[in-house]
Amino acid sequence: MFLALKEIKKEKLRSGAIITMIVLICYLIFILTSLSLGLARQNTAAIKSWHVQRFALNSNANTDMRQSFLNDDQLGQLTKNEAVLGQGSVVAKAAGKEKLSAVFVGLKSNQFIAKNLQLTSGHPVRHAHEIVVDDSFQDKGYHLGSHLRLNDQKQRYTIVGFTKNAKLNIAPIVYGQLSTWKTMRGFEHGPSASAIVSKKASYRAQTAGITTYSTKQIINKLPGYQAQNTTFILMIAFLMVISLIIIAVFLYILTMQKMPNYAVLRAQGIPSKVLVGATISQSVLLVIFGLAIGSLLTAGTAFAMPAAVPMAFDVPMLAAVGLGLVLMALLGSLVPVRSVLRVDPISVIGG
Numbered sequence: 001m002f003l004a005l006k007e008i009k010k011e012k013l014r015s016g017a018i019i020t021m022i023v024l025i026c027y028l029i030f031i032l033t034s035l036s037l038g039l040a041r042q043n044t045a046a047i048k049s050w051h052v053q054r055f056a057l058n059s060n061a062n063t064d065m066r067q068s069f070l071n072d073d074q075l076g077q078l079t080k081n082e083a084v085l086g087q088g089s090v091v092a093k094a095a096g097k098e099k100l101s102a103v104f105v106g107l108k109s110n111q112f113i114a115k116n117l118q119l120t121s122g123h124p125v126r127h128a129h130e131i132v133v134d135d136s137f138q139d140k141g142y143h144l145g146s147h148l149r150l151n152d153q154k155q156r157y158t159i160v161g162f163t164k165n166a167k168l169n170i171a172p173i174v175y176g177q178l179s180t181w182k183t184m185r186g187f188e189h190g191p192s193a194s195a196i197v198s199k200k201a202s203y204r205a206q207t208a209g210i211t212t213y214s215t216k217q218i219i220n221k222l223p224g225y226q227a228q229n230t231t232f233i234l235m236i237a238f239l240m241v242i243s244l245i246i247i248a249v250f251l252y253i254l255t256m257q258k259m260p261n262y263a264v265l266r267a268q269g270i271p272s273k274v275l276v277g278a279t280i281s282q283s284v285l286l287v288i289f290g291l292a293i294g295s296l297l298t299a300g301t302a303f304a305m306p307a308a309v310p311m312a313f314d315v316p317m318l319a320a321v322g323l324g325l326v327l328m329a330l331l332g333s334l335v336p337v338r339s340v341l342r343v344d345p346i347s348v349i350g351g
Contacts, residue, residue, distance in 0.1 A: 015286060018250045022290025023297070025243045026325060029236055030298040031311075033321050036232035038310035042167045043225050046105070047215060049165040050113050052083075056196040056205035056212045063213060063221040069191035074207045081200050083111035084193035086181030090174060092133075094148040097141050102133075103168045104150065106181025112199065117175065122161030128180055132161035134172035139308065150174070150184065169222055170310065236321070240328055247332030251283055255339055276337050283333035284326060291322050 061068035065087045075084060086106035093099045107114040109125060117124060117132060122144050125132055133142070137159070142148070147156040157176070166173040182188060196205065205212045220226055295318075302313045 014250075014254060018247070018286050019290045019293070021246055021250075022243065022287055022325075023293045025239060025246070026291050026294030026322070027297045029239050029243075029321055029325070030294060030318055031301065032232060032236055032239070033318060034298070034302075034311045034313050036229065036236070037312040037314050037317060039170065039228060039232075040225075041312050042170045042310045043222055043228075044168075044219050045165040046103075046168045046173050047219060049118070050197060051116070052113075052197040052199055053201040053215060054198045054203040054212055055215065055218045056198075056203075056210050057194070059209050059211045063217060065194045065218070068194045069187075070193045070196070070210065071190070072192050074205075074210055075192060075196065076205075076207050078196065080112065082196055082198045082203065083113045084108060084178065084196055085113065086178050086185070087168075087194045088181060088185055089171075090150040090184070092137075092148050092150055092174060094142070094146060097148075100137065100140060101171055102174045103171045104174045104176060104181060104184065105168075106176055106178035106193075108178050113197070114175075117161075117163050118165070119161045119163050122159070124161060125175060125177055126160075128177055128183075129155060129157050130160045130176070131157045132163055132175040133159055134166035134174075135162050135164050136167075136172045136307075138162060153184065169224075240324060243325060244328040244332050247283060247287065247329050248335040251279065251333055252335050252339075254282075255279060259339070272341050276341065279337060280330065280333045283329045287326055287329035291325060295322070 055065070056070075057063065057065060057068035058070060058074075065085075066089065070084075078084070086104075088104050090102050090104045091099055092102050107125075109115075114124060119132065120135055122132065142159055144159060144162070146159045148159070149156055157174075157180075163175070166175070178193065181194075182190075182192070185191075196210075201214075203212065298313070298318070302311075305311055
């Protein structure tokens with residue numbers, strides 16, 4: 001460690017160049033990781049806020065709540081651990097305000113999802129023409145008491161409450177009564193709900209034409225969810241590999257330039273393991289310095305980032321990514337180790 005610190009202090013320009021590259025890579029990886037987490041959470045925030053374990057959908061719906069329709073006979077007898085909901089896409093519009101694409105979720109006010117909604121302001125839905133909406137509506141100029149229309153309906157709905165963590169497939173949710181969902185879809189005498197959800201992992205639908213799924217299965221089937229996550233994972237993995245190559249190349253160049261110094265140290269009787277330890281320590285120290293600066297930049301970005309940008313700064317996840325970068329540095333430091341072990345004082349000094 002002592003030799004590593006001395007080398008970094010002596011080679012300020014070269015060490016600074018490596019640290020700068022590592023800072024940029026760390027910062028990019030942290031931002032991409034945060035963006036990936038933010039988008040993933042906005043895809044699934046509403047589902048996770050319901051705290052349900054199982055979903056029962058129409059067997060022909062291809063695991064998609066938007067395509068699932070259940071009638072009264074299929075709903076059967078429900079316990080306090082089950083609830084029904086209706087889902088549909090809507091466009092919210094009001095005079096003088098921007099149109100918003102949203103997801104309408106109809107609930108029964110006496111069931112647990114409606115009862116457990118965490119409101120940041122206002123009160124729960126009590127009447128057919130009242131709605132509770134995601135907090136993001138406030139960024140578009142909506143407030144308690146605002147009136148809006150959904151799709152091409154003439155009926156105006158009043159915002160009576162705002163709630164957090166109410167997004168599905170990145171779109172904000174509009175919560176209303178289940179009867180309102182039926183009216184919007186023209187189902188006065190047709191389907192009664194889109195899905196049955198249960199808080200119990202052991203729940204199984206007993207009626208014909210219904211298939212039960214776990215929450216994970218429903219989330220994985222959300223449009224674009226898996227493709228989005230896979231894309232970000234591959235990008236982060238490639239950046240990890242790039243960091244490994246950069247660290248290995250820079251360390252190899254530095255090691256080759258310092259080979260005469262290593263030869264002198266070997267001639268003085270310094271063991272090879274000391275020189276190898278210095279090379280590995282130098283690599284780890286450079287990455288740690290880069291990680292520290294990259295983390296500070298990420299923290300500053302977290303404070304400056306507007307709420308409209310879907311980013312989530314998860315400290316444990318970012319710490320795991322940082323640990324991965326340190327492991328990449330250890331692997332990269334092994335490239336010049338072979339040259340250090342094979343250095344011949346006579347050929348280097350005498351040559």
